[in-house]
Amino acid sequence: MNSKFSAPVSGAGLGLHRSLLDKLTHLDSKDINFLEIAPENWINVGGRLGGQxxxxxxxxxxxxxxxxxxxxxxxxxxxxxxxxxxxFLGEHNIRYYSEHLSYSGDTGNLYELLPIPFTEDAVHYVAARIRQAQDILGERIAIENATYYYAPQQEMAEWEFINAVLHEADCALLLDVNNLYVNSINHQYDAIDFLEKLHGERTAYIHIAGHDTEIEDFYIDTHGTSVSHDVWNLLRVSYSLFGVQPTLLERENNIPPNDTLLQELNKIIQYQVEFNNQKT
Known part of the structure; x- marks a missing residue:
C-alpha cells in the first residue's frame, strides 16, 4: 500500500451503527479489523451510549x-x-477522517448528499475547502466518490472531476466501489474503464455495500442488501489496479445476523489474501 495516502488501518472493517452496539460486544479486532462511524452522530454523546x-x-x-x-x-x-x-478524533484515538465529495445544503442541512457540478470552477472551489479542512484538522483527509441521480452543469466526466480535486487539494480518495457501480448503471458508463482512469494510487481505503435494483437500469444506493456479484468484481479490479487496500462493509438497513455480516467480511479477507499471495 502507498503509505502516503493509506489510512492506518488494515484488513476488513464494518460500519458501526447504534443498532449494532449490543450485538458486537463479544467480538474483537480479530473478527472485525476496524470500525467506522459518522462523527456527527456521536459528538457530545454521553451517558450509556457514550460509554458503549x-x-x-x-x-x-x-x-x-x-x-x-x-x-x-x-x-x-x-x-x-x-x-x-x-x-472527537483525539478523544477516541480515531485513526482517519473522510468526507463525501458532495454538498448537503446551503445555510441549512438537507440531510441529503447532493451532486457538485462537474466544472473547473467547482474543482477550484471544492479543493480550496478541502485544503482548509485539512489545515484545521492538521491531517490529510479522504474524499469519497458519491452516488448521484442527476448531473447538473456537467462539463467534464466524473472521473476527471474527482482526479482534478484529488490533485489540487492534495487529499486522499475513499473509493466506494458500490457508488461507482450504481453511478455506472444510472449514467451509462463503463465502471472498469472509470477505475482505470481514476487516480486510485491515492486510495486511503475502500467502501463496499449493497444497492436496490427494483427499477430496471436505475439503481439506488441503500446499504440495505448483500453486496452484488458485480460490485465484488469491481473490488477485485480495484485490488488488481491499486493494490490491496483496507476495505469496509457498509450495512445500514435490513441489518442481518452477525454470521451473515461476518461472512461478507471474510469474503473481503479472502480477496485480500488472494491478491497479496499473487504478489509473493
Missing part, C-alpha cells in the same frame, strides 16, 4: 466518515464542526 462507544474505541481501530461538512456548499465551511470533529 468508548468500550468499542478502546478495543477496535476506528475511522470516521463525515456526513455534513458539505464540501460543495455555497455557505462558508463549518469551522465549528471541524473543530468539534478534531476534538
Amino acid at each position: 462507544l468508548r468500550s468499542y474505541t478502546e478495543k477496535f481501530p476506528f475511522v470516521c466518515h463525515g456526513l455534513s461538512l458539505s464540501l460543495g456548499s455555497p455557505a462558508p465551511l463549518n469551522i465549528d464542526l471541524l473543530k468539534a470533529v478534531k476534538k
Whole structure:
C-alpha cells in the first residue's frame, strides 16, 4: 500500500451503527479489523451510549466518515464542526477522517448528499475547502466518490472531476466501489474503464455495500442488501489496479445476523489474501 495516502488501518472493517452496539460486544479486532462511524452522530454523546462507544474505541481501530461538512456548499465551511470533529478524533484515538465529495445544503442541512457540478470552477472551489479542512484538522483527509441521480452543469466526466480535486487539494480518495457501480448503471458508463482512469494510487481505503435494483437500469444506493456479484468484481479490479487496500462493509438497513455480516467480511479477507499471495 502507498503509505502516503493509506489510512492506518488494515484488513476488513464494518460500519458501526447504534443498532449494532449490543450485538458486537463479544467480538474483537480479530473478527472485525476496524470500525467506522459518522462523527456527527456521536459528538457530545454521553451517558450509556457514550460509554458503549468508548468500550468499542478502546478495543477496535476506528475511522470516521463525515456526513455534513458539505464540501460543495455555497455557505462558508463549518469551522465549528471541524473543530468539534478534531476534538472527537483525539478523544477516541480515531485513526482517519473522510468526507463525501458532495454538498448537503446551503445555510441549512438537507440531510441529503447532493451532486457538485462537474466544472473547473467547482474543482477550484471544492479543493480550496478541502485544503482548509485539512489545515484545521492538521491531517490529510479522504474524499469519497458519491452516488448521484442527476448531473447538473456537467462539463467534464466524473472521473476527471474527482482526479482534478484529488490533485489540487492534495487529499486522499475513499473509493466506494458500490457508488461507482450504481453511478455506472444510472449514467451509462463503463465502471472498469472509470477505475482505470481514476487516480486510485491515492486510495486511503475502500467502501463496499449493497444497492436496490427494483427499477430496471436505475439503481439506488441503500446499504440495505448483500453486496452484488458485480460490485465484488469491481473490488477485485480495484485490488488488481491499486493494490490491496483496507476495505469496509457498509450495512445500514435490513441489518442481518452477525454470521451473515461476518461472512461478507471474510469474503473481503479472502480477496485480500488472494491478491497479496499473487504478489509473493
